[in-house]
Amino acid sequence: MAEQRAGLVGARVASGAALQEAPSPLVALIGPPNSGKTTLFNQLTGLRQKVANYPGVTVEKKVGTVALPDGGELDLVDLPGVHGFSARTLDERVTRDVLEGRVEGIRAPDALVLIVDSTRLESQLMLVEPVLELDLPTLLVLNMCDELEQRGGRVDDSHLAERLGVTVARTSARSGAGVDLVREFLATEVAVAELPGPVQPRTLSNIPRGVALPMVDAFKQRRARVSEVVAGAGFRSPDPSGFSERLDHVFLHRIWGPLVFLAVVVLVFESIFTWAVPIMDGVELVVGASGNWLTATLPDTWFRSLLVDGVWAGVGSVVIFLPQILVLFLFLGVLEDSGYMARAAVIADRMMYRVGLQGRAFLPLLSGYACAVPAILAARTVEDERDRLATIFVTPFMTCSARLPVYALLIAAFIPDEPLLGPILGKRAAMLLGLYGLGIVAAIGTAFLLKRTLLKAEPTAFLMELPPYRVPTLRSLGLRLVDRSGVFLKRVGKVIFTVSIVLWTLTQFPRTELGPPPIDDSALASIGHLIEPVIAPLGFDWKIGVGLVTSLAAREVIVGTLGTIYGVEAAGDESFELQDALTDALTPASAIGLLIFFAFALQCMSTVAVMRRETAGWKWPALQFMYMLLLAYAGAFIAVRVF
Amino acid sequence: MRLAQVPLRQTVELVRIDLPPEQAEPLLERGVLPGCRICPVRSSPSGDPIISIDGSLLAFRKETAACLCVRLITQFGDAG
Numbered sequence: 001m002a003e004q005r006a007g008l009v010g011a012r013v014a015s016g017a018a019l020q021e022a023p024s025p026l027v028a029l030i031g032p033p034n035s036g037k038t039t040l041f042n043q044l045t046g047l048r049q050k051v052a053n054y055p056g057v058t059v060e061k062k063v064g065t066v067a068l069p070d071g072g073e074l075d076l077v078d079l080p081g082v083h084g085f086s087a088r089t090l091d092e093r094v095t096r097d098v099l100e101g102r103v104e105g106i107r108a109p110d111a112l113v114l115i116v117d118s119t120r121l122e123s124q125l126m127l128v129e130p131v132l133e134l135d136l137p138t139l140l141v142l143n144m145c146d147e148l149e150q151r152g153g154r155v156d157d158s159h160l161a162e163r164l165g166v167t168v169a170r171t172s173a174r175s176g177a178g179v180d181l182v183r184e185f186l187a188t189e190v191a192v193a194e195l196p197g198p199v200q201p202r203t204l205s206n207i208p209r210g211v212a213l214p215m216v217d218a219f220k221q222r223r224a225r226v227s228e229v230v231a232g233a234g235f236r237s238p239d240p241s242g243f244s245e246r247l248d249h250v251f252l253h254r255i256w257g258p259l260v261f262l263a264v265v266v267l268v269f270e271s272i273f274t275w276a277v278p279i280m281d282g283v284e285l286v287v288g289a290s291g292n293w294l295t296a297t298l299p300d301t302w303f304r305s306l307l308v309d310g311v312w313a314g315v316g317s318v319v320i321f322l323p324q325i326l327v328l329f330l331f332l333g334v335l336e337d338s339g340y341m342a343r344a345a346v347i348a349d350r351m352m353y354r355v356g357l358q359g360r361a362f363l364p365l366l367s368g369y370a371c372a373v374p375a376i377l378a379a380r381t382v383e384d385e386r387d388r389l390a391t392i393f394v395t396p397f398m399t400c401s402a403r404l405p406v407y408a409l410l411i412a413a414f415i416p417d418e419p420l421l422g423p424i425l426g427k428r429a430a431m432l433l434g435l436y437g438l439g440i441v442a443a444i445g446t447a448f449l450l451k452r453t454l455l456k457a458e459p460t461a462f463l464m465e466l467p468p469y470r471v472p473t474l475r476s477l478g479l480r481l482v483d484r485s486g487v488f489l490k491r492v493g494k495v496i497f498t499v500s501i502v503l504w505t506l507t508q509f510p511r512t513e514l515g516p517p518p519i520d521d522s523a524l525a526s527i528g529h530l531i532e533p534v535i536a537p538l539g540f541d542w543k544i545g546v547g548l549v550t551s552l553a554a555r556e557v558i559v560g561t562l563g564t565i566y567g568v569e570a571a572g573d574e575s576f577e578l579q580d581a582l583t584d585a586l587t588p589a590s591a592i593g594l595l596i597f598f599a600f601a602l603q604c605m606s607t608v609a610v611m612r613r614e615t616a617g618w619k620w621p622a623l624q625f626m627y628m629l630l631l632a633y634a635g636a637f638i639a640v641r642v643f
Numbered sequence: 644m645r646l647a648q649v650p651l652r653q654t655v656e657l658v659r660i661d662l663p664p665e666q667a668e669p670l671l672e673r674g675v676l677p678g679c680r681i682c683p684v685r686s687s688p689s690g691d692p693i694i695s696i697d698g699s700l701l702a703f704r705k706e707t708a709a710c711l712c713v714r715l716i717t718q719f720g721d722a723g
Contacts, residue, residue, distance in 0.1 A: 123673065123697045244700075466693065
């Protein structure tokens with residue numbers, strides 16, 4: 001192996017000129033979760049990262065560019081954190097496929113960097129055997145060495161290097177110590193054109209190749225071999241961390257634990273509702289003001305209308321989500337990086353388990369009360385694929401903030417402002433609470449149903465690793481925010497924008513001599529007329545129908561649309577004229593039906609867009625849309641007859 | 644005895660995992676193997692055990708813990 005390396009280095013130096021034309025080498029970064037892998041990745045690549053999805057699956061592909069000391073560059077792929085190469089876990093399957101070179105769009109890696117938490121060396125090194133079978137230049141990174149030594153542990157890395165046949169580097173990725181050693185390895189050991197192709201097809205599995213053993217025994221033997229190597233390297237396990245233990249004493253306490261949990265939940269909730277709002281208002285102001293400037297500056301043509309009413313409105317409706325997403329992900333990032341999130345998941349688990357969901361799904365689901373879009377993105381923390389699907393499928397039932405203007409309008413118009421339970425609860429508040437409750441019931445019921453039918457899975461042995469508490473670094477938080485918002489803007493933003501333009505177009509035809517038609521005669525209204533027979537049993541007329549169509553883009557749009565159709569100036573949900581128009585148009589029973597319709601229906605193209613991205617296809621968003629539509633229709637149907 | 648019956652802070656050795664391979668695999672991958680030493684550190688507020696193994700903290704559902712057969716490590720029981 002050593003001669004091979006020397007030869008590679010020599011050849012590389014000789015053909016320096018040829019290097020410029022050859023494709024960048026690809027190095028794979030692999031390791032268990034909580035080993036500091038992502039921190040190392042960030043240290044090596046900085047902002048030069050690209051995030052996408054592996055084809056057809058919802059596993060993220062993170063590739064970055066590493067600048068080498070000699071001026072060269074190579075690509076580094078941050079593979080998902082794994083404990084093995086089981087075919088049963090999506091992350092492990094994808095990792096295995098990438099390493100075996102069987103994934104489209106990414107070459108088989110030319111070298112490997114295996115990173116482990118040196119404070120837990122024995123269990124973390126279980127990956128080394130299958131990885132070595134790939135027979136690639138490998139660097140073993142012993143991360144968290146500072147902690148290892150601080151807590152009285154030690155290991156002889158030269159012995160490890162010898163026994164395993166790899167280069168070893170000690171690092172402390174958080175502080176950056178040792179990262180230059182990694183760069184050195186990348187610069188010297190990874191040549192370009194000189195690497196021979198794989199001699200045989202690479203295969204990775206949990207059970208060693210050609211071994212016909214029951215799984216337990218295969219693992220036991222592998223563990224025995226690892227233990228031997230580790231013992232030979234004079235590994236001394238560090239003393240347990242008192243800091244984490246003391247924190248857990250509070251955070252997992254029978255009484256204090258749930259209380260802290262509740263406080264955290266309220267904080268996250270408040271942050272999205274209260275703190276994000278001023279920023280969102282600011283965004284709306286900027287969009288509105290710039291739109292007005294455009295209206296004032298440009299001549300009154302269809303182009304101006306397209307720009308202001310179409311494009312600007314479209315962009316505005318995308319950008320308005322950003323503050324909520326950023327705030328939510330900032331909080332979730334802090335909770336995750338500090339290690340508290342795992343504890344929160346443990347506390348929430350029992351409750352969620354009864355419904356068929358996981359503890360980790362609690363906070364993402366809860367944030368659906370603000371907006372389903374970031375909530376669905378946040379559900380990536382749920383590792384099990386089916387649990388995650390079930391979670392994001394029911395997320396839109398959580399009463400999001402876009403439903404509130406609609407609820408407020410209809411409740412104000414139809415429910416008298418009278419007390420129901422004395423001074424404690426008025427009829428209007430009761431209705432609102434009832435609608436919130438309806439959302440939760442629908443979510444729980446649907447989750448239950450899903451886990452029993454379509455997403456039925458073996459009960460998972462709930463395994464949650466509780467990482468030691470750590471102080472999150474600003475750098476990792478910042479990178480995470482940049483990444484998340486970038487992903488949102490690029491993928492989801494495109495769809496929302498497109499829908500806004502389409503809707504605007506529908507209001508522009510058929511043209512009259514004066515320009516765009518009044519909304520009553522527009523193509524959009526024709527659609528409303530078209531669906532009128534379908535919604536008539538619910539007590540809705542074509543005008544409500546148009547409102548329903550426009551609200552498909554976003555729920556609160558119906559308020560503005562109804563205002564326009566009823567010819568009301570400056571319609572808002574407090575507008576009395578609009579309320580009067582509605583009391584003429586709907587019976588109280590129909591109004592309740594409409595409320596229930598909004599409680600159940602998926603009227604948010606943004607949600608559909610994000611569902612499409614998170615499920616890597618149209619099947620699930622389509623199913624979700626139809627299911628919720630049917631439920632909404634049925635609910636409204638029943639309500640009209642009952643009330 | 645079962646893991647759930649082990650008093651806190653008592654180190655025990657895992658003897659057997661009474662789970663089918665699909666469910667046992669994640670445990671095996673994380674080092675929960677017959678022969679390994681585990682120590683229940685605390686219970687979650689809902690009673691799920693949290694154990695320490697090789698410096699890692701793992702949380703199990705009660706149902707899973709019930710499938711782990713362990714034995715106490717006597718003073719002279721194991722060499723090294």
